[in-house]
Amino acid sequence: MSQFAEPTETVEANRYELTALDRCDACGAQAYIRVQVATGELLFCAHHGRKHQEKLSTIAQSWHDESARLHESD
Template identity: 55%
Template sequence: MTSALADRTLTAVDRCDRCGAQAYVLVVLEASGGELMFCGHHARAVETTLRPLASEWHDETDRLSEKAALPED
């Protein structure tokens, strides 16, 4: 992972290119340098096809299992 991607955290503004849900995976294509973003579901669906074409595969799907912090009263 390049330092630019290592320092980047996907936010709620980043959306899946397939369905529009929140993106948790950012893929940088090796040939063009173009970026694709996917939700966890669609990242798994395209991983076997895109992983060999990617120069970067930034996966934050582990955040899906984190418990949200509850506000204190």
């Protein structure tokens, strides 16, 4: 059973919760994905979030995805 919300639903519910100060744990780019696991949280850019999503889905308690913001225009 998946515990993940659809990205658009998550973005609307928690609009701009992640900021430019939140950085990807893998590469240091701006984080758009927050994954809550039993030992804490992981932050990822959109690229690394997608790359690790399948593996993390087995241990993730929640998945907050704001990557849809990358396609918004100002």
